[in-house]
Amino acid sequence: MNAFFNYFSEIGRGVKTLLKGMQITNGYFFKPREIVTQKYPENRATLKMFDQFKGEVIMPHDDNNQHRCTGCGICENNCPNGSIQILTKKETNAEGKAVRIVDKHIYHLSMCTFCGLCIKTCPSDAITWGQTFEHAVFDRSKLTKVLNKPGSTIKKEVKG
Amino acid sequence: MVEKAEVILGENEQYVINMGPQHPSTHGVLRFELSLKGEIVDKVVPHCGYIHRGIEKMCEANTYQQIIHLTDRMDYLSAHPNNEAVSLLVEKALGIEVPERVKVIRTMLSELGRLGSHQLWWAAFGMDLGALTTFFYGLRDREKILDIFEESFGSRLLHSYICPGGLMNDIHPNFKTRVKELIPYLRKKLPEYDQLLTGNVIFTERSKNIGIMTKEDAISYGITGPSGRGSGFACDVRKAEPYSAYDRVDFKEILMTEGDTFARYQVRILEMYESIKILEQLVDQIPDGDYTVKMKPIIKLPEGEYYQRVETARGELGVYAVSTGEKFPDRMRFRTPNFSNLFIIDKLARGHKIADLVAISGSLDLVIPDIDR
Amino acid sequence: MDQTTLQQTIAKLAPNAVFNTNPQFVEAVVPANELHQVAKALKDNSETQFDFLCNQTGIDQKGELKVVYHLRSTSLNHACVLKASASNREDAILDTVSDIWAAAEFFEREIFDLLGIRFTNHPDMRRLFLEDDFQGFPLRKDFVDNVNIIEF
Amino acid sequence: MAFSIYDFSSFTQSIHQLLSGVMSPAWVLVSELVLVGLVFLMFYALLGLALVYLERRVCAFxxxxxxxxxxxxxxxxxxxxxxxxxxxxxxxxxxxxDKFLFNLAPFIVIIASMMAIGALPFAKGLHAMDFNIGVFYILAVTSLGVVGILLAGWSSNSKYSLLGAMRSGAQIISYELSVGLSMLAIIIFSGSMQLSVIVESQANGWWIFKGHIPAFISFVIFLIAATAETNRGPFDLAEAESELTAGFHTEYSGIRFAFFFLAEYMNMFLAAALATTLFLGGWMPLHFGVDTQFNHIMDFVPPVVWFFGKTFFVIYIIMLFKWTFPRLRIDQLLTLEWKYLLPINLFNIVLIAFLVMMGWHF
Structure with missing residues (x-):
């Protein structure tokens, strides 16, 4: 008799737990306000990444097309993957002295692991994080970028 | 037709199937070679190495700062403890004392990472057992944690945030309020996990008395983390060798004695509550101060051997470094928790069904890149 | 047990061991032929009870192939490091400890895979990560990968 | 042409007369068969697409x-x-x-489900074939589907497929019993196997209400067993995504895979429609009491709407099952059938027979 009773109480308990689970899923079905997904391409205009989001490495330029990079190559040395290459050139400055300045700051986005060592170690704060995250391109060579803009010069206050 | 039947059955009447490397429930590129007798698993031979990247070899050509970003890629679901292990090792070798602020933040990040990792595990475990909705509920809640990560240090998965000497940059001013919002949210949502899965009769039937691991086995095989604690092996490094701020927070080491799949499940669920408790204690106690100590640009460890262990979401991560005084380590060895946790699966799954094998491998919470390194 | 008494206890169990200075652990270097016997003694002795092999790895140091065992006792909460070096590089052989700690079986397969130290009496001595026809042992210092040359 | 949304028999009659006026009786039969076939093909395809969309939206929400x-x-x-x-x-x-069997399998599965759909009464007079053994016919035809699944698993020459097919075989053969027995409950109540008669017998109340608790138990068992027979979660062991990747249809691609997919959804519709017809009054509106205002409002809603409304409600419940519960293991699946559903069902049948004998049902 006891076994008979257990048999049914077991079924009852089982069904109760199943109904509890269904209560949750059914509850969410009638709560469309809890939907958490983002409508990504539609909300592109309003979508803003966080300030410190690691999208890519960029070199900020001011209105006079001036950046802060001295071309010292510390970022190149610190990069674990060799995703930064710095080409320098010699130029005579206003005082007539020959100085080494950055010619091309080449950044291979495809090789970057976003560890942030280049930005952390940069002595003149020339590079920083950009918030772009849509990096899809049809040609891999487009992922190699030159960070300093053509014709840009170094800011005066930055010492080489 | 006779010929074809022989092709399928193979030798010794054993029905051998390859589960993986591309299979929904191995969670990555892991391959099990199963010998079956009907539905019953006779033998499991795990094959790994499909995502072997030679991190240990790469470390021999990287400075200690650069090693940090490689450790991210081992256990990517709880990346902070991996970074922390190397950082602690370097700090110990150099005798650096990091500021209090760093210690507290590191602890909080580890616990947030653990929460997120356990939530993802819960999600995937439910899916392994066929409850597809759990996947989305788990990820939904994990998303809140990832948002906190993203706001403070810009990435959601591979943070490279904890570095020798402190942190890469300071936490975002919103960090505190975000965590404070998170705690009541999780307290509300976590009981749903129990309601949906833990209490469910199908779930308990499928997980109780499946894959029983004795405490002796757990110690002998070196099963650490929640999987080991499910068998009563008190292996929590946070308790045994408190690092960062774990010595001043009050939390329980969850221990279960059953050692079956359900016990391992229950340990992780209860650990989530403990993590929330730790966060609650620390969120108001983040002291002001520096987020890093001044380090030399090139770190050279004094000659010798160093060993540091931390508790990741999956168990004990040991970092063993041999230094010859150069800027690169002579040998860097990571004793990853999943590597040890994987190989008991043959013992656990024998005599159970294929469906149980999936449940057991899910309950061990394997992250394949952590096995292969 | 503090470090000095632990060292004395281990010295009793392994009379031929040489103790290195290591600020973190007691570090004993045992001769290769005594390794298995010492390991068994360390696990079974009631004063040491090293039942948890938390890390086993190989290193290639100064031309010598060594295996490092990090042992821990779960009941007595102490730890030690055991080291043994293989006699030569070409045919490096050590005894297995996989019959003492089950975890060693796969640690040893990994060591064989990456450093080429062969363990006698091991139940399944195959490569673990790399493919079976891989030439060479990558973690050795004299390893040169002719296919993927990476120079730093 | 007479057309009423409440009674389709006059509509079908008028088509018949129209055709009889222009051609000989044999040709009338042929053209009517072609017409019905075309209508059902369209219905089948559209409903399949709608159900797939519905499932995806429901699970998403x-x-x-x-x-x-x-x-x-x-x-x-x-x-x-x-x-x-x-x-x-x-x-x-x-x-x-085995190329012949490999190509044949999806067609067996889809034909089995399509044949069964033909016997369903969608509304008054909207009925392709009104067999006097309708329930029996549906049972017989749906169990043909397992042959297709077994063939698919066997002929794929894939180990996962074979495992899935064998699971499916064991499962469907077991659960066929429970489906049959719970249908038997209604056959005892209504005294007929003809689906239209069963529907008509519920004009004064649905069997789930009229039949007291035993009918409700039958309904629940039918729902569980029918879910199992359609290979849907939590009984989707035959495809068991996380264990067997895709089970019996692992090796199928393109439109052949779509056939299996479609057949699964149509089987779900069939199960829900049968539950509606047998237990929830088919196309009969919901009535409380006799000749009340409420009943008149309910009568105003067309029978087709009633039928599909109820069917989709049952489908929603079946979907809720799938998206809530973990999958059962194969031995638990059989335990559930042989240790729980079958004994309860047998006892239930005896109880119902007793109820009907005493005339205690309404």
């Missing part, structure tokens, strides 16, 4: 997502886009597969 919402308004053309994609996909033929 359950999981706090939006689901397909890009192709067309609210994403309603998503499944059509998927269908076009599947049509253009390459059909793989596995080496060493």
């Amino acid at each position: 359950i999981q706090n997502r939006l689901g397909p919402n890009r192709v067309g308004p609210q994403g309603i053309f998503q499944t059509i886009a998927d269908l076009i994609k599947l049509l253009f996909k390459e059909i793989f033929i596995i080496k060493n597969a």
